[in-house]
Amino acid sequence: MISKCRNIFNRLKGKAPVTSRIVYLGNGAAGILPDVLREYPQIRCRKPEAGALSPSLEQDVGGADADCRLLSPFFHEGGAFTGYHARAKLDGNWKWYGEDGNWYSSSELAADPLRRKHLLTPDGGGIRDCICGRGTVYLVAQWRSHKTGGNMDAGYPVFCHALMAHALGGIDGKCYTNTREALECSYAAGYRYFEVDVALTEDGHLCLSHGWDEKSCRTTGMEYQPEFEHMTWELFRKQRIFGMHVMDVRELRAFMEAHPDTYFEIDSHRTNAAEKIRALLEAFSYDEALLGRLLIQAESRKIFKEIDAVYHFRNYQLILGKEWLEKLEEGISFALENGIVTIAMRQALFDRVTVRTLREAGLNVMAYTIKGDRKRSRELLAMGVNTICTDFVKPEDISGNPVAAEQI
Numbered sequence: 001m002i003s004k005c006r007n008i009f010n011r012l013k014g015k016a017p018v019t020s021r022i023v024y025l026g027n028g029a030a031g032i033l034p035d036v037l038r039e040y041p042q043i044r045c046r047k048p049e050a051g052a053l054s055p056s057l058e059q060d061v062g063g064a065d066a067d068c069r070l071l072s073p074f075f076h077e078g079g080a081f082t083g084y085h086a087r088a089k090l091d092g093n094w095k096w097y098g099e100d101g102n103w104y105s106s107s108e109l110a111a112d113p114l115r116r117k118h119l120l121t122p123d124g125g126g127i128r129d130c131i132c133g134r135g136t137v138y139l140v141a142q143w144r145s146h147k148t149g150g151n152m153d154a155g156y157p158v159f160c161h162a163l164m165a166h167a168l169g170g171i172d173g174k175c176y177t178n179t180r181e182a183l184e185c186s187y188a189a190g191y192r193y194f195e196v197d198v199a200l201t202e203d204g205h206l207c208l209s210h211g212w213d214e215k216s217c218r219t220t221g222m223e224y225q226p227e228f229e230h231m232t233w234e235l236f237r238k239q240r241i242f243g244m245h246v247m248d249v250r251e252l253r254a255f256m257e258a259h260p261d262t263y264f265e266i267d268s269h270r271t272n273a274a275e276k277i278r279a280l281l282e283a284f285s286y287d288e289a290l291l292g293r294l295l296i297q298a299e300s301r302k303i304f305k306e307i308d309a310v311y312h313f314r315n316y317q318l319i320l321g322k323e324w325l326e327k328l329e330e331g332i333s334f335a336l337e338n339g340i341v342t343i344a345m346r347q348a349l350f351d352r353v354t355v356r357t358l359r360e361a362g363l364n365v366m367a368y369t370i371k372g373d374r375k376r377s378r379e380l381l382a383m384g385v386n387t388i389c390t391d392f393v394k395p396e397d398i399s400g401n402p403v404a405a406e407q408i
Contacts, residue, residue, distance in 0.1 A: 080146065084120040084139040086130050087336075087362070093329060094336055094361070097130045097137075106361035107329055110353050117360075140362055158263040158295055158315050159342070159364045161193035162381055163388055163395055166369050167210065168194050170391035172242070175371070176220045178208040179244035183255065187262070190395040193387065195265040195368075198249065198276055205233035206279040208247040211269075212236070249283040256290055265295040265317065265389075273298075274306045281311055295342065301334055308338070317342040317366065322349060332361045342366055347380060347388075355383040374398065 086097040095103035099118045109115050119142060120130065130137060144151060167176045169186030178197055186194065199209040210220050212231050217224035221242045227235065239246055256262055268276040277296075284290050295315045298304035304318060318340045324331045335343060343358050347367040358365050364386045370377055372392035380388060381398060388398075 080144045082119065082142050082144050082151075084141055085117045085362070086120060086137050086139055088135060088137045089333075094333055096360070101129070105329060106332060106357050109360040110356040113356075158193070158293060159386060161191075161263065161387060162398060163191060163377075163390055163393060164193045164195050164265060164366070165191040166195050166389050166391050168196055168208070170371070171244070174221060174242050175391040176210055177241045177244060178210065178220070178247070179241050180247050180251070181244040183247075187259065192261050193263050193265075195267060195389055196252065197267045197269065198280070199269075200272055200276050200279060201231045201233050201236055203232045204279060205236070206249045206276055206283060207233070207236050208249065208252060209236070249280055253284055253290065256293060263293045263295070265297055267297045268303075268307070270299050270303065273303045274310050277307050277310045297344070298340075304338065304340065312339075315342070316340040317344050319344045321345070325349065325354065328354070328357055332358070332363065335363055336361065342386075344368055344389075347376065350380060350383060350385065352383050355380075355385055359384050 087094055088097075088103065089095075090103055093105055095105050096109065096117045097120075098104050098109075099116045101118075104115055109117070118130070120139070142151065165182075165186040167178045168182040169189070169191060171177060171179070171182040171185045174182075176197075183194065196208050197210045198206050199211050200206055210216050212222060212224070212228040214224050216222075217228070222239055233248065236246060237248075252264065256264070266280065281291075292314050294313065295317050296307060296313045297317045297319065298307060299319045301318070304316065307313075308316075316339065318331070318335055320328075320331050320343055324345075331343065334340070340363075342364040344366040345354075345368075347370055350365075350367055355365055365384065366387040366389060367380050367385045368389035370380075370388055370390045370393060372390070374393055374397045377388045377390065377393045378398055
């Protein structure tokens with residue numbers, strides 16, 4: 001693979017037009033970075049911008065205004081590198097380079113399955129043609145599974161789980177609990193991916209909770225008390241939810257350290273998102289390895305910008321509502337331009353074309369929330385949904401699904 005990477009840089013060097021820029025999105029680059037740096041001293045390793053988790057690499061390939069960048073490197077142990085897909089923003093829309101030499105939006109690809117993205121070879125074959133006059137072109141590494149021999153999604157392990165336990169998982173018929181007992185029960189049942197809600201007390205402690213107003217208490221099983229209007233950590237830690245123990249993010253961190261195979265989606269909801277993220281970062285001591293195992297959910301573009309202004313996380317998820325079905329390419333563009341890797345929608349909004357459109361855009365897809373409907377879960381996974389957020393569907397319930405079997 002190192003020699004293949006050298007070949008691609010050799011092909012690019014001096015051949016790209018001055019107006020062209022290539023951005024390689026990583027997806028397996030970490031294993032080759034040292035040799036690339038030694039072989040090409042003109043590649044400069046820059047310090048990451050504030051909050052960034054990974055350095056980037058730059059190489060001039062066609063003059064002072066053209067470069068080749070390598071972003072977000074990591075090593076994909078689950079598959080063999082097969083080449084690249086290429087995308088560019090043309091006439092205001094993101095498009096992918098097709099096998100026929102034309103460029104197609106994800107909607108156009110989804111509408112006609114006979115249209116396929118061109119797989120640019122690992123040695124750089126075809127790259128010169130696709131970048132010519134196209135401005136900035138993004139290369140996305142593609143992979144073939146060691147396990148099945150089929151194509152697989154490139155991505156961090158956080159996206160390799162078909163099920164996510166909602167609010168740390170349902171327990172004894174109860175859901176929305178976010179409790180220690182729910183987390184331990186879900187882990188024992190085989191879950192390794194968990195959604196957790198966070199809420200901030202008046203004294204600045206970030207707790208695992210859907211909230212403590214009257215409505216939230218009815219939902220989560222907490223017995224509402226008037227003093228909850230001024231909730232403190234001392235008051236919260238005394239509460240029990242259906243007899244189970246509450247947690248804060250420091251305890252969540254301890255669980256992650258003790259269970260390195262776990263990953264968590266953080267749902268900060270619509271209020272005080274920036275303050276919650278600051279408290280999360282403090283509790284995690286800005287530990288990049290632990291933060292890299294988190295998926296940060298944003299319920300709107302505005303909330304994403306609030307969070308990202310505090311810290312740039314590796315893994316973001318954007319929720320799209322029903323109103324986005326008529327303007328899906330706009331939501332896709334926002335995700336691609338801001339490093340958002342996952343789109344989440346209510347499970348009832350998904351059909352095959354919607355899922356295919358999002359997947360053709362190179363995005364991961366999450367459907368929420370399914371209580372215990374195994375049939376619907378299997379349908380969604382067969383459509384191409386990456387992850388189901390669920391209360392009671394267990395890994396064993398979908399283990400026969402060909403898509404889920406590759407992801408779990």
